Amino acid sequence: MKITVDEAAPGSGKTHNALSNMISFPARYLFVTERKESIHSITRQCRELGVQRHRHVRVWPVDADNLPTSRNSVREEVEALPNHFRDEPHVIAIITHAALLMSDLSDFTGWHVIIDEVPNVLSIQEVQTLKDTAFFADHYTLEKLDGYDGWSVVGLTARGRALTSRHLYQDDSHRHLRSFHSRVLDSADHDHRRVVCNLTDWGQMGQAVETTAGKLAPVWIWGSLFTLSALAAFETVTILANRFRESLSYKLLVASAGDLDIRWTLRASSRPIAWQRRSVRVVYFSERRASRYHLLSETGREHLTRIDAYLAAQMGTASIWSTNGAFAGSFTSLPSANRQPPKQAGSNEFVACNEAAIIYSAKASPNVRGLLATHGVSEADWIATNENEIVLQFLTRTSLRNPASAEPVTLYVYDRAQADYVAERIGALPHADLSVEHVDLGVETAQRPRGRKPRILSPDEIEAKAKARRDYMRDYQRAQRAAAKGGAA
Structure with a gap:
């Protein structure tokens, strides 16, 4: 199985290039977007491009709110697509990550799947x-x-x-x-x-x-x-995700590949864009990480109230902010109309905003850490994907995506680790003049980290763990097939 990964930087045009190619080259495509809210935007863009280029293409959004009367669920609609469009030479069906992960995809022979952003496998x-x-x-x-x-x-x-x-x-x-x-x-x-x-x-x-x-x-x-075996029927598999190989999902997919022959092809596409040079300021409040448990405590809530007051005094109307739902009660000064859900990958809705704040924590519970261990990955991998990457994706929905803007941008996060993650990614952009600033609001937590500091596995260690998992899965699957044959007899 060949899998192409486009790791171009946020805002460089990965999604636009993919939509453009689907319109230009007739075939059957399954385009997978992270959020249900993005389906209608992607549908509109595809139809507009089709009209501009005089292409007769069927664009088919799969949405739970607009299912055919013959279908009872999104899953049934997804699984019916190959038969429904068997005679269509050019079709683009648009679904969510959740729909992809729940569906049986074994009938999509000859189709091409394009997955926008990293799915939570x-x-x-x-x-x-x-x-x-x-x-x-x-x-x-x-x-x-x-x-x-x-x-x-x-x-x-x-x-x-x-x-x-x-x-x-x-x-x-x-x-x-x-x-x-x-x-x-x-x-x-x-x-x-x-x-x-x-x-x-x-x-x-x-x-x-x-x-x-x-x-x-x-x-x-x-x-x-969810493993890569589920995508085996597709003619081609393409994933659009910056730094995909650093994600938890990539490590899980590699570890669970079994006997599949996976060939990864990397690229970094981009549109020819002239970017205006601009300053980007990343502000954080704590030198130490804090868990949800701390931030939900009486002391943690008081800390969040201080951050809320500071942000309300600093941020203008052209701004967005977000936080965990459990923390929202501590934010009473920031305008509720500017609050957005943390997961905003794929959205251009806030490109006019020059300020954004996200106070967010998604550490793994003891149960989750145990589950990760059974799949050969660490808590550090979990935090990188479920916390740091969520923070980065939210902040880069702003005017950072607008190449014509030279306005200064200010981004607010909770702790130093999040600030470093964001600064490393945005600092790699040649047009960004980056600075990182600590604002001391007295919110340092005295919590000591539990257990040993998690370490990021090396490529050799990832491959060793992956081989051990493949060997185990091969033996396990053989035993399951043997047991099934015995039961049938």
């Missing part, structure tokens, strides 16, 4: 199911995950295989398990979509834990990894 959910031991034991099996004490691979009993997600949708007490059940069902039919959890016996979920707040249900975690 590891689905994770932490749950409490204190009274559900009997339900899980009746519908699911647990098989020890070799090499990882306390972790299991989830399978299906006969009753579990007969249960559908639609059944769960009609059950108020188990509706929250629809995603879990769908993943386990998929894993039964596709070796590349197994589900793992940190339980070895379903009875563990019913063992209440004694805490200072009394007895509480234990929180357990499950995870399901």
Whole structure:
């Protein structure tokens, strides 16, 4: 399988170039965008380019709010695309990352898939199911995950295989398990979509834990990894993502490649753009990282209130800001109309803004750290993708994307590590005069980091871990196939 990765810098025209090529060269394309809100913008751009270039192209957005009456879900609509457009020589279907990750793509032979930005290939959910031991034991099996004490691979009993997600949708007490059940069902039919959890016996979920707040249900975690095997039917695979090889998803995809022969081709496309030189100022408030747990504490909330007051005094009307939903109550001075969701990759909506602030934290919980370990990646990889990259993508939705603007830009983040990450990426742009500034608002946390400092794995270590995972997956899949043959007999 050949995979082309366009790692051009943010704002350099990766998405525009991809849309332009899809219009110019007739074929069947599946274009995958990160956010549902981007579907209509991409659709409009494709149709406008088609008119400009006199191309007869079918542009087909797949949106849960506008499904054909014959379809019950986005997944059904995605899986029906190859048959629906089998006689169309030139079509562009537009879906979200979520739709790609949940769908069976085995019928897309001859199609070309283009994935804009890095998809989150590891689905994770932490749950409490204190009274559900009997339900899980009746519908699911647990098989020890070799090499990882306390972790299991989830399978299906006969009753579990007969249960559908639609059944769960009609059950108020188990509706929250629809995603879990769908993943386990998929894993039964596709070796590349197994589900793992940190339980070895379903009875563990019913063992209440004694805490200072009394007895509480234990929180357990499950995870399901989307792998490159799911894209094997496509004629070509293209990913548009700056520094993709540094992402958590890339490392997970490499580690889980199994026997697939993957050939990565790198490029950095860009439009011929003359950029105005401009100053970019990155401001941070804390020399140390802080977790969500600290920022939700009484002290943490007081720190956030100070930052809110400072930002409200500094930022003008042409600005955007964001924070975790759990922190929003501490931000009462900033204008609510300027608040945007943290995940803004692919948007040009705020290109007129010269100021942006994002106070955001997404550290891994102990459960998540354990799950990452079973996939051969570290907490540092998690933070880079789920925190630092979210911060960077939000801040670069501003006038930094406008080559004609020479206005100074000011960007605000919480801590030094985030500031360094943003500064390194933006500082690499030849037209940016960068400065980094610490504003002391007295928000330093006295928290000591838990455990050893996570380290980023070297390429050799990544490959070694990937080989170990491939060897294990090969043996595991062989055992599964042998067991299936034995059951059929």
